[in-house]
Amino acid sequence: MSLQSARRLLVNKHDLTKSRVEEQAPPAEPAAGEALLAPDLFSLTTNNVTYAAYGEAMRYWEFFPTGEDEWGQVPVWGFANVVASKVEGLSAGDRFYGYFPPASVLRVQPVKVGDHGFRDGTAHRQPLPPAYNQYFRCQHDPLYTPDSEAFQAIYRPLFITSFTLADFLADNDWFGAERVLLSSASSKTAYGTAFCIGDAVETIGLTSAPNREFVTGSGCYQRTLIYPELESLDAKIPTLYVDFSGDRELRSRIHHHCSQLKHSCVVGSAQTVELPQKQELPGPPPKFFFAPDQIGKRIGEWGPQGFGEQLGGAWSRFHAHVDDAQRDLLEVVEGQGLEDARQVFEQLLAGRVPPRDGHVIRLDR
Known part of the structure; x- marks a missing residue:
């Protein structure tokens, strides 16, 4: 396991203007049935402000509990690598897209592991909407391309x-x-x-x-x-x-x-x-x-493959639309580390981010 330290970004649940980056002890080795994921690229948009604003009402704070009643981790979407695993079918270096805390490590209990990914079976996440508990293996993800990770991190959840x-x-x-x-x-x-x-x-x-x-x-x-x-x-x-x-x-x-x-x-x-x-x-x-709710309805009607095909077709058309240089819809703005993430969240909260900017954060390995 290569993680020698850990950090996380905390936001005050009752005053979103208050935030801090906290150092933590290096994570313990995974137990049987566990894996450690190290997020290294994620986006920050007004979507994350919505997660924080509705954190209590929609239970977003419950995905990544902090152990502190007043402080939470605002969920983010992006990419992470497995750094340690005691789960069959998951190996160090495997890369996944999904829902993460703004932190250097996430401990998961993967279930239904397959070529396309896994679901986190950690107990506290089971009453929460299942769509947020799915992690997609990049190697077999039809929406993934290595050269467009920033674009995916910004737009895919939106x-x-x-x-x-x-x-x-x-x-x-x-x-x-x-x-x-x-x-x-x-x-x-x-x-x-x-x-x-x-x-x-x-x-x-x-x-x-x-x-x-x-x-x-x-x-x-x-x-x-x-x-x-x-x-x-x-x-x-x-x-x-x-x-x-x-x-x-x-x-x-x-x-x-x-x-x-x-x-x-x-x-x-x-x-x-x-x-x-x-x-x-x-x-x-x-x-x-x-x-x-609508995802669940359509998967029930179309099946997972049918839903994926419909989404994938629309995603390809939208990607081409945004990539059209004549439209100038996106400028990727890359930050480094959780302190940059904290500052971007503050800017989003204050409405100071131009619509053309798409912020992504890279974390040191």
Whole structure:
């Protein structure tokens, strides 16, 4: 085992502006049935802010408990190598994509180990959504390419939400709506969703004035409006609202203006870390979208292979769209170590990360 020390990034559950990097003793050797994974590349986006904001309500803090009531580890998506294993089918050096703590090591109890990966059978994770407990072996992962790990770390967890959200809305025949409004339209999950919707129904991106050009140039929306222009929309057209911002005032404006609002879908909190509160609103009550529910439904209907093929096809098309140099949608910004990760999280929390930037963190081996 090559890990000589360990570190982790902790965030205060009740005040997300407080964080610290903590040194730990080197991890003990794995027991029988255990393996140690060393994360070495992960992304940080507003998705991670959502995990922290909804950490209690959606149980995100429970995936990687810290042993400290006030402090948690915000889950991240990325890549890790096995550094020690006492599990048949897992060897040192095997590389996996999945859900990790922002830390130098994760102890897992792999079950259902196969060519394509494994599931973490650690007891405390079993009541939690199974989609987050699956680890994909890069060698046999159809979405993996070695030269695009940063792209995958940034977009893959977001695009799965985008794909399943668009599928959920289509699966419900757009709830009878003729147009879809998406707030925080410059966020990667939002424009990924609009891309997946395509021309099936009109998509309108709502954004701030500084981000108008970026959203318009993304090529994912039929129309772009800045927030002060909301009331210029024809209020009588049947409308579906997808809330990526978490902005309660904006949600109220939409509910009051759109007299034919058919569905109000809450996805994230790109612009706030306040927990959702009940609001007295006209129209349908806002409902939180939870991607693992739609994933489970489609795997039941299409089978794992069918779901993978549908997702893989959409992923390839989206990858080509983002890679188009004329669009200039992504600039990878690479940080080194957990202290850089802490600073990026603070910037995301404060809304100071330009939409074009995609942050990844590399950890020393």
